[in-house]
Amino acid sequence: MKTAIATVSISGTLQEKLEAISAAGFDGIEIFEQDFIAHDGGPREVGQMVRDHGLEIFLFQPFRDFEGLPEPLRHQALRRAEHKFELMRELGTRDMLVCSSVHPEALGGIDRMADDFAALGELAADYDIRVGFEALAWGRHVWDHRDAWEVVRRADHPNVGLILDSFHTLARKIDPDTIRRIPGDKIFYVQLADAPAIDMDLLYWSRHFRNMPGEGDLDVTGFMRAVMATGYDGPASLEIFNDQFRGGPTRTIARDGYRSLVALMDDVRRTEPGLEDKIAEIPARVAVDGVEFIEFAAQGTEAEALKTLLTTLGFRMSGRHRNKMLEVWRQGDIRILINSETTGFAASTWTARGTNVCDIGLKVADAASTVTRARALGADTFSQPVGPGELDIPAIRGLGGSVLHFVDASSGLSEVWDVEFEPAEDMSNRDAGLTSIDHVAQTMEYDEMLSWALFYTTLFDMQKAPMVDVIDPDGLVRSQAIASRARPDGKGLQVTLNGAETHRTLAGDFLTHGFGASVQHVALRTEDMLQTAAALADLGFDPLPMPANYYADLEARFDLSPEFLERLRSANILYDEDAHGAFLQLYSRPFAGGMFFEILERRNGYAGFGAANAPFRIAAQKRFGRVKGMPEV
Numbered sequence: 001m002k003t004a005i006a007t008v009s010i011s012g013t014l015q016e017k018l019e020a021i022s023a024a025g026f027d028g029i030e031i032f033e034q035d036f037i038a039h040d041g042g043p044r045e046v047g048q049m050v051r052d053h054g055l056e057i058f059l060f061q062p063f064r065d066f067e068g069l070p071e072p073l074r075h076q077a078l079r080r081a082e083h084k085f086e087l088m089r090e091l092g093t094r095d096m097l098v099c100s101s102v103h104p105e106a107l108g109g110i111d112r113m114a115d116d117f118a119a120l121g122e123l124a125a126d127y128d129i130r131v132g133f134e135a136l137a138w139g140r141h142v143w144d145h146r147d148a149w150e151v152v153r154r155a156d157h158p159n160v161g162l163i164l165d166s167f168h169t170l171a172r173k174i175d176p177d178t179i180r181r182i183p184g185d186k187i188f189y190v191q192l193a194d195a196p197a198i199d200m201d202l203l204y205w206s207r208h209f210r211n212m213p214g215e216g217d218l219d220v221t222g223f224m225r226a227v228m229a230t231g232y233d234g235p236a237s238l239e240i241f242n243d244q245f246r247g248g249p250t251r252t253i254a255r256d257g258y259r260s261l262v263a264l265m266d267d268v269r270r271t272e273p274g275l276e277d278k279i280a281e282i283p284a285r286v287a288v289d290g291v292e293f294i295e296f297a298a299q300g301t302e303a304e305a306l307k308t309l310l311t312t313l314g315f316r317m318s319g320r321h322r323n324k325m326l327e328v329w330r331q332g333d334i335r336i337l338i339n340s341e342t343t344g345f346a347a348s349t350w351t352a353r354g355t356n357v358c359d360i361g362l363k364v365a366d367a368a369s370t371v372t373r374a375r376a377l378g379a380d381t382f383s384q385p386v387g388p389g390e391l392d393i394p395a396i397r398g399l400g401g402s403v404l405h406f407v408d409a410s411s412g413l414s415e416v417w418d419v420e421f422e423p424a425e426d427m428s429n430r431d432a433g434l435t436s437i438d439h440v441a442q443t444m445e446y447d448e449m450l451s452w453a454l455f456y457t458t459l460f461d462m463q464k465a466p467m468v469d470v471i472d473p474d475g476l477v478r479s480q481a482i483a484s485r486a487r488p489d490g491k492g493l494q495v496t497l498n499g500a501e502t503h504r505t506l507a508g509d510f511l512t513h514g515f516g517a518s519v520q521h522v523a524l525r526t527e528d529m530l531q532t533a534a535a536l537a538d539l540g541f542d543p544l545p546m547p548a549n550y551y552a553d554l555e556a557r558f559d560l561s562p563e564f565l566e567r568l569r570s571a572n573i574l575y576d577e578d579a580h581g582a583f584l585q586l587y588s589r590p591f592a593g594g595m596f597f598e599i600l601e602r603r604n605g606y607a608g609f610g611a612a613n614a615p616f617r618i619a620a621q622k623r624f625g626r627v628k629g630m631p632e633v
């Protein structure tokens with residue numbers, strides 16, 4: 001199945017758009033008339049330019065306010081169409097989109113409109129052009145694909161067909177299964193867009209808030225399944241009007257589009273029977289079993305400070321890499337790597353950002369098929385020279401220059417710790433009862449959140465939780481959790497995305513000083529917070545101090561015994577409850593430009609991330625300023 005994207009969906013000049021669309025892997029474009037008119041170059045040259053990028057122009061659009069007009073407007077509309085047919089011939093485009101009229105003088109009338117289309121079809125036939133009728137959700141008389149289909153059916157002309165657009169159908173809450181009764185050969189083209197569920201004027205919603213399939217709340221998969229059930233054989237094409245995307249990074253948004261389309265078609269192939277030959281097969285979404293390691297790039301005194309912090313958290317240095325300046329620090333199932341190499345990937349991130357999480361290793365059932373799916377979705381693989389006796393662990397580039405490694409048991413990759421590392425167990429340090437990595441929190445610009453969420457949800461078997469607002473004293477931060485489906489064995493991956501809207505927030509400040517999106521904190525799990533807090537106190541760990549007001553409020557909000565409340569207060573433990581259970585949190589002080597560790601206990605299946613506590617925790621962290629708690633270099 002061919003893939004396409006409308007030029008309106010991304011930012012830039014026509015040239016920039018074509019480069020990005022081609023690089024992302026699409027087969028073709030819908031050329032939006034404005035993009036053509038704004039370009040300084042004739043239709044022949046534009047057609048050539050598109051083909052030079054290895055792309056086809058599948059559709060010219062939109063042609064507006066055509067059907068159902070009284071004379072002389074009707075004739076003028078036909079004449080206008082003929083001009084566009086001339087232009088399309090030069091461009092080398094066969095299909096034109098006619099969207100339903102919003103003209104104040106449009107009369108409607110199914111047969112009148114059908115007659116107009118029959119006349120337009122005759123004209124188009126002379127140019128070897130086909131015209132497709134699309135019902136805009138806010139069309140004057142036609143705003144439902146079923147009515148558009150009736151017009152096309154009565155026009156009964158081989159050069160007249162239907163164009164479907166998921167937004168218009170789903171925004172109007174029209175059952176997409178009504179598409180299943182339309183003959184596939186009369187569906188000339190299909191446009192796909194998702195959108196967040198917001199109650200607003202249809203036109204405004206469509207022109208500003210559409211997003212890539214999978215980024216919003218509409219059932220685009222159900223829509224496309226119905227389309228494919230008709231036998232439709234044309235391209236799957238994205239048509240996304242979105243303010244953020246219009247101003248966003250052209251290449252990133254084009255790649256997001258491609259990723260969303262491949263994932264969507266894979267979902268359609270897996271749920272709708274009989275599409276094996278039409279849609280390419282790719283490995284299924286990958287179930288992640290957990291975090292195998294978190295790797296920090298850190299050098300010199302910053303590396304020493306991080307090791308001191310890990311020691312006070314109850315970690316032990318358990319191995320040194322045989323060939324690299326790379327240490328493994330362990331506690332429970334947690335592995336933290338500290339990479340102090342002066343060349344290679346970790347070193348280059350250290351030079352750019354200072355101490356940072358440069359790599360995350362994920363446990364998966366099958367590392368090779370994870371990389372195959374990632375590549376099909378448009379990700380780049382990542383590799384570094386492999387030294388003697390080292391394993392070549394499959395890896396990809398995530399977003400923002402990040403790297404993800406995939407470790408599985410079946411291929412022997414999980415033996416990397418025995419193969420590549422010299423055991424160096426230092427038994428002197430006491431364990432604090434930390435058992436596993438609960439979640440990894442990534443900070444990014446608000447505008448990048450959709451891209452990151454799409455990255456995780458298309459590659460892995462993970463779902464988005466609703467976005468929550470986190471109030472920082474200096475602005476709003478949006479937070480969204482992405483988690484594997486709850487599994488009986490409790491394994492999985494949880495990531496929280498924190499999108500900063502201003503640089504004055506804790507998250508925004510981290511971005512400014514760290515050169516872009518990155519992991520800001522790692523949350524470590526204990527099964528007994530009170531014991532862990534006592535062990536940490538013995539180890540000399542300095543928790544983030546919480547104010548007395550916070551505990552007075554806890555007393556008012558929850559039914560806690562005075563003894564328990566006092567234990568929380570004296571250990572600076574934060575507390576929350578949800579419908580399932582209780583949540584206890586403890587934070588480190590900020591280190592290395594605003595990173596920190598969180599320690600948590602989930603009681604009886606508490607499912608959240610303590611959003612209610614976030615404003616107070618952030619205010620407490622801000623009292624330390626950006627570099628307090630971290631030695632100056």
Ligand SMILES: O=C(O)c1ccc(O)c(O)c1
Pocket residue numbers: 061062097099134136165191206207239
């Ligand atoms: O917003 C519009 O006008 C518009 C134009 C063309 C389309 O295909 C569409 O879905 C919407």
Ligand SMILES: [Mg+2]
Pocket residue numbers: 134165191239
């Ligand atoms: Mg459309």
